Amino acid sequence: MIKETHECRECGSSNIVKNGHSASGSQQYHCKDCGAHKVLDPEPRGYSEEEKDWVYRAYRERGSKRAISRIFGISRCCVEPLARKKGREVDSVADGLRPAEENDVLELDECWTCAPENGRTNGGCDKRWLWVALCRRTRQVVAFVIGDRSAKTCARLWGRIPEEYRQAKSFSDFWKSYRPVFEDDPSHQQVGKSSGELAHVERFFGRLRQKxxxxxxxxxxxxxxxxxxxxxxxxxxxWYNEAIT
Incomplete structure (x- = not known):
């Protein structure tokens, strides 16, 4: 039993016993009446804007959640919510783009990664493809989508490209999913990787993998x-669109 006067934060019972410590060192308890396992005296912890900014920067520099937790002394469970909140606050890609110009050229390409299969958490993963449309003049990403490698996802990418950029000439590789979307567009051309027409978007993917x-x-x-x-x-x-300007 805990000798000091404490009550369970779930049911109010005083029939509680010590039950180790949390990752941050706080005393935990186990309630024998309702079975709750909680921190005995939780101390509310707020993070300053400066601390949040350092977390975002470390997260963007390939820092894992465990590494960020160790370096900055914050709970690992707080890292993902902070990143999620920041992601929701960020404006859409179109809001930070420079105005399109008459002779602009778009480079379209895709790269793959993995994500849990159908929301599963038991280790099963599916390939996910990041589709990108990049303006050759500004080097900015004008639109991106994440999905499979089908023509349907390619059409989603085209739908997210701002109207003023849709008039530009565009290049992509020979992947079959581009054909149904751009078959009636004379300004689009499919080329090989060795042509050099996709060099800027390939360089973007290199930077993406680095970060x-x-x-x-x-x-x-x-x-x-x-x-x-x-x-x-x-x-x-x-961050990339701001840094490249």
């Missing part, structure tokens, strides 16, 4: 959900 471990080939890092994959990618694209 986000989940996009690295042959990595054990993976997103815990497709939603977190999207939010993390959105954070990176927002």
């Amino acid at each position: 986000l471990a989940r996009y690295v080939r042959r990595t054990r890092a993976a997103s815990q959900s497709e939603r977190m994959l999207h939010l993390t990618t959105k954070l990176f694209v927002e």
Whole structure:
């Protein structure tokens, strides 16, 4: 029994016993009446904007949640909610783009990563493809989507490209999913990787793999959900578009 006067935070019972410590060192208890396992005296912990900014920066620099927790002394369970909240606050990609110009050229390509299969958490993963449309003049990502490698996902990418950029000439590789979407578009051309027409978007993918471990080939890092994959990618694209200007 805990000798001091404490009550269970679930049922109010005083029939509680000590039950180890949390990762942050706080005393935990077990209630013998309702079976709750909780921290005895939780201390509310707020994070300053400066601390949050350091967490975002470390998260973007391939820092794992455990590493960020150890370095900054915050709970590992807080890292993902902070990143999720930041991702929701970020404006859409279109809001940070420079105005399109008459002779702009778009480069379209895709790269793969993994995410839990149908929301499963038991280790099963499916390939997910990041589709990107990048403006050659500004080097900015004008649109991106995450999905499978079908023509349906390609059409989603085209739908997210701002109207002013849809008039631009565009290039992609010979992947079959581009044909149904661009077969009636004379300004689109499919080319080989060695042509050099996709060099800028390939360089973007190289930078993406350098910054986000989940996009690295042959990595054990993976997103815990497709939603977190999207939010993390959105954070990176927002930072990249600002940094490239």
